[in-house]
Amino acid sequence: MTELLSTDRPGLARAATLLAGGELVAFPTETVYGLGGDARSDRAVARIFEAKGRPRFNPLIVHVADMATARRIAVFDPLAEKIADAFWPGPLTLVLPLRPEAGISPLVTAGLPSVAIRLPEHSVARALLTAFGGPVAAPSANPSGRVSPTRAAHVLAGLEGRIAAVVDGGPCAVGVESTILGLAGAPRLLRPGGIPAEALVACLGHPLAAGGDEARPNAPGQLASHYAPGAPVRVGATEKRPGEVWIGFGKGTEAAELNLSPSGDLVEAAANLFHLLREADRIATGGIAVAPVPDRGLGRAINDRLRRAAAPRPAAG
Numbered sequence: 001m002t003e004l005l006s007t008d009r010p011g012l013a014r015a016a017t018l019l020a021g022g023e024l025v026a027f028p029t030e031t032v033y034g035l036g037g038d039a040r041s042d043r044a045v046a047r048i049f050e051a052k053g054r055p056r057f058n059p060l061i062v063h064v065a066d067m068a069t070a071r072r073i074a075v076f077d078p079l080a081e082k083i084a085d086a087f088w089p090g091p092l093t094l095v096l097p098l099r100p101e102a103g104i105s106p107l108v109t110a111g112l113p114s115v116a117i118r119l120p121e122h123s124v125a126r127a128l129l130t131a132f133g134g135p136v137a138a139p140s141a142n143p144s145g146r147v148s149p150t151r152a153a154h155v156l157a158g159l160e161g162r163i164a165a166v167v168d169g170g171p172c173a174v175g176v177e178s179t180i181l182g183l184a185g186a187p188r189l190l191r192p193g194g195i196p197a198e199a200l201v202a203c204l205g206h207p208l209a210a211g212g213d214e215a216r217p218n219a220p221g222q223l224a225s226h227y228a229p230g231a232p233v234r235v236g237a238t239e240k241r242p243g244e245v246w247i248g249f250g251k252g253t254e255a256a257e258l259n260l261s262p263s264g265d266l267v268e269a270a271a272n273l274f275h276l277l278r279e280a281d282r283i284a285t286g287g288i289a290v291a292p293v294p295d296r297g298l299g300r301a302i303n304d305r306l307r308r309a310a311a312p313r314p315a316a317g
């Protein structure tokens with residue numbers, strides 16, 4: 001069911017066609033094998049979370065073929081340009097301000113105004129990104145909670161039948177994830193990885209700010225204050241109360257103004273989630289009520305996000 005593709009022209013052309021059709025393709029990078037999907041497609045990105053069985057919508061790294069594409073997606077100030085010039089292509093991810101008009105799915109950024117972006121060095125990764133001609137969101141190609149894959153066989157062992165294809169480019173050279181440098185604020189090391197922090201410090205010319213929860217939106221408990229709508233959110237709402245905007249899901253919610261998925265499809269619901277929360281917030285005069293979503297598969301990540309949206313807000317000011 002999962003195609004094993006070679007790195008020759010027809011193999012990469014097939015992989016690019018699958019990506020363009022919203023399918024998932026695992027491919028080698030110099031760090032580990034990535035599980036790629038079109039970063040502009042809500043459905044493709046929702047499927048990444050489904051295939052991995054991720055219980056949470058933590059933000060994904062966007063992979064690009066060249067600087068021109070990177071600059072269309074993120075804002076590069078002179079410092080970011082300098083770092084990119086020194087370390088790209090390579091195992092370094094930069095977190096930068098997102099250009100909202102770039103059309104990156106909000107599932108990729110978890111609704112944040114920043115985006116993690118990387119220009120990989122691996123020749124197969126670059127050839128695939130070039131053939132596809134767009135940004136590819138790609139976490140490591142393993143089921144959630146398992147070890148990152150450094151060979152096509154590892155990918156198949158974990159995800160066979162759950163993804164469209166794997167491009168077999170042999171073993172990965174680096175074998176650890178990319179270093180993540182946050183440049184959306186003061187330069188901050190968000191994750192150690194393939195590029196040593198010392199090399200970044202030498203290039204920046206000053207020390208890095210300490211990591212820490214503020215810089216790590218996927219840290220437990222941290223997401224509550226992120227991308228919560230301004231209006232209060234009520235989950236598990238089987239009907240609408242006066243003054244509320246109701247977001248439906250599945251049977252019995254036909255009367256809802258907005259709907260995650262009238263047919264009860266979890267991939268569709270995940271793809272719509274961030275857009276509908278935003279839209280509900282825009283039209284709400286009272287609160288936002290959200291219909292129950294089954295707590296299985298992608299439903300777990302959806303419910304995690306909804307619980308955080310409904311959590312008590314930190315005091316303003």
Ligand code: AMP
Pocket residue numbers: 058059060061095109112114115116138139140177180190191215216217218
């Ligand atoms: P993975 O996809 O498993 O390689 O993990 C991606 C990493 O990038 C996670 O640790 C995220 O916290 C981090 N990341 C991605 N996007 C952002 C962002 N916009 N801001 C901060 N960290 C990010």
Ligand code: MG
Pocket residue numbers: 139140148
């Ligand atoms: Mg991983």
